[in-house]
Amino acid sequence: MVPMDKLSIYVPQEKRQHQPIERLTKLAKKRDRSVNYLVVQAILEYVEREEKKDKGPGK
Secondary structure, eight states: OOOOOOOOOOOOOHHTEEEEEHHHHHHHHHTTHHHHHHHHHHHHHHHHHHHHHHHHHTT
């Protein structure tokens, strides 16, 4: 597998009503962080949470 260090996302039309880009931009400014930082943090938290589910009892 080739290591990846870049990722591009597409926000589906049905999710645009939630204004994810605008909300991320506002939060990034408030937290004095980049949008990229927030997105990477969210991805890492999601992956860790889902991996824990896979390692749950009986698996």
